[in-house]
Amino acid sequence: QSVLTQPPSASGTPGQRVTISCSGSSSNTGSNTVNWYQQFPGTAPKLLIYGNNQRPSGVPDRFSGSKSGTSASLAISGLQSEDEADYYCAVWDDSLNGWVFGGGTKLTVL
Amino acid sequence: EVQLVESGGGLVQPGGSLKLSCAASGFTFSGSAMHWVRQASGQGLEWVGRIRSKANSYATAYAASVKGRFTISRDDSKNTAYLQMNSLQTDDTAVYYCTRLQASAWYNWFDPWGQGTLVTVSS
Numbered sequence: 001q002s003v004l005t006q007p008p009s010a011s012g013t014p015g016q017r018v019t020i021s022c023s024g025s026s027s028n029t030g031s032n033t034v035n036w037y038q039q040f041p042g043t044a045p046k047l048l049i050y051g052n053n054q055r056p057s058g059v060p061d062r063f064s065g066s067k068s069g070t071s072a073s074l075a076i077s078g079l080q081s082e083d084e085a086d087y088y089c090a091v092w093d094d095s096l097n098g099w100v101f102g103g104g105t106k107l108t109v110l
Numbered sequence: 111e112v113q114l115v116e117s118g119g120g121l122v123q124p125g126g127s128l129k130l131s132c133a134a135s136g137f138t139f140s141g142s143a144m145h146w147v148r149q150a151s152g153q154g155l156e157w158v159g160r161i162r163s164k165a166n167s168y169a170t171a172y173a174a175s176v177k178g179r180f181t182i183s184r185d186d187s188k189n190t191a192y193l194q195m196n197s198l199q200t201d202d203t204a205v206y207y208c209t210r211l212q213a214s215a216w217y218n219w220f221d222p223w224g225q226g227t228l229v230t231v232s233s
Contacts, residue, residue: 002154035219037155044207044223045147045155051217088155092218098173099145099157099220 006102022089112136119227132208148204
């Protein structure tokens with residue numbers, strides 16, 4: 001059971017906008033910034049969003065992040081087939097004194 | 111090119127030990143905090159622990175699930191971090207990734223990640 005709650009799956013058709021939620025608590029998402037990682041099967045995670053809404057260089061602006069209260073969201077606009085992957089949120093937890101991850105969301109492009 | 115390369119994974123019996131290595135290149139390893147994250151097959155990511163830099167006294171911290179069994183160390187002269195795993199259990203079976211914690215004035219994030227090394231605990 002993950003400390004951060006993500007929907008196990010999400011889907012959309014090419015060109016659509018999809019959002020993936022990440023729900024935590026006051027000790028993690030409520031007090032620290034959230035990062036998002038993208039992972040393709042058999043490969044290592046890759047940084048997608050840091051600091052709630054900052055995009056590293058090289059990440060398309062189709063990807064955006066936001067946070068409100070104890071929940072964060074990742075939005076992908078103009079969905080493309082190559083976006084099909086697993087997405088994880090991550091944040092520092094002040095109570096556990098460690099990093100926690102969401103359970104991951106498998107995005108399917110229909 | 112910024113790169114992390116893990117090695118040392120393999121098959122080990124329950125109760126056994128294994129030591130993983132993470133070789134870094136392309137960035138100032140000695141000034142970086144290094145973390146280990148694992149992923150069981152078909153499962154999500156789980157933070158294992160971290161070691162800070164010399165400037166931060168090489169402080170270590172661990173997840174509750176591995177505390178007392180796993181030890182993280184580093185050799186800055188070799189640009190390498192290590193994960194010593196003792197008293198291994200079947201549920202320690204996972205791909206183990208090392209990653210660098212990057213920090214700005216306001217944010218912390220993991221980047222880059224190594225390719226991972228598979229540890230299988232089985233009799």
